[in-house]
Amino acid sequence: ETGVTQTPRHLVMGMTNKKSLKCEQHLGHNAMYWYKQSAKKPLELMFVYNFKEQTENNSVPSRFSPECPNSSHLFLHLHTLQPEDSALYLCASSQAAGGREGGYTFGSGTRLTVV
Amino acid sequence: GEDVEQSLFLSVREGDSSVINCTYTDSSSTYLYWYKQEPGAGLQLLTYIFSNMDMKQDQRLTVLLNKKDKHLSLRIADTQTGDSAIYFCASGSSNTGKLIFGQGTTLQVKP
Numbered sequence: 519e520t521g522v523t524q525t526p527r528h529l530v531m532g533m534t535n536k537k538s539l540k541c542e543q544h545l546g547h548n549a550m551y552w553y554k555q556s557a558k559k560p561l562e563l564m565f566v567y568n569f570k571e572q573t574e575n576n577s578v579p580s581r582f583s584p585e586c587p588n589s590s591h592l593f594l595h596l597h598t599l600q601p602e603d604s605a606l607y608l609c610a611s612s613q614a615a616g617g618r619e620g621g622y623t624f625g626s627g628t629r630l631t632v633v
Numbered sequence: 634g635e636d637v638e639q640s641l642f643l644s645v646r647e648g649d650s651s652v653i654n655c656t657y658t659d660s661s662s663t664y665l666y667w668y669k670q671e672p673g674a675g676l677q678l679l680t681y682i683f684s685n686m687d688m689k690q691d692q693r694l695t696v697l698l699n700k701k702d703k704h705l706s707l708r709i710a711d712t713q714t715g716d717s718a719i720y721f722c723a724s725g726s727s728n729t730g731k732l733i734f735g736q737g738t739t740l741q742v743k744p
Contacts, residue, residue: 520675520677522675524675560734560735560736560737561721561734561737566731608675608676610675610676618663618664618725618727619664619681619683620678621664621666621668621678621681621723621725621732622676622678622732623678624668624675624676624677625675626673626674626675627673627674627675629673
C-alpha cells in the first residue's frame, strides 16, 4: 500500500450514468492530483488541489467535476461521459505542489469503462 | 512548455543490464525521478536524484544525471522478469511546483 487509496478499482458506467471516483491519502500531504492515463498516451494531468483549493484545471471537459473537501480526500464526479473517456484514472498526492524530494505518491487507479 | 522525452520501448534478456534514457528541458529542475508502473497498477516511486548530484546507486538501480545535457538514465543491473513494466522519468521544478512526466518506456524482459 502506498498510503493513497482509490475506490473503486474498476467501474463500468453507461453514458447517461452519474458516478464518483474517490481518493484518500493517509500521508499528511497538502496537494492532490487527478491524472488520466489512456492506452498509448502519456499521463494527462487533469486537476491540482493545494490545501483544498483548486490551482490547476487543464482544460478538462465539464463532465468531469472534482471536489476536495479536505486535504485528505479528493473526488472526481462523472456524468454523461463518452466512450473516449474510458481510461485509468490515477490520483496522487504530495507534501507540497510537487518538485520536492518525495515527488508524488500515486494510488492504484480506477479503471473506468464507459459503455 | 517544459518537456520530458523517453524512448518508448526496450527489450532485454534476463540477467542483462537495462539502461533507460530520458531527456528534459526544464533548467530549474531540482529533483529528477524514476517511477515504475506494473500492469493494472499506479506509479511507484523507484528512486530520485537531486540536481546537484551526478550519480545515485540503490541496490540494482543506478541513476546517472548529466545536468549540462539535461540527460537522465536509469540502469537496472541483472534484470529480472519481474522488472518488466513501464518506467516513467519525471522532472520536478521548485519554481513551478510541478512534476513533468515523460511518456514512459516499456521494458520487456525475455527469459
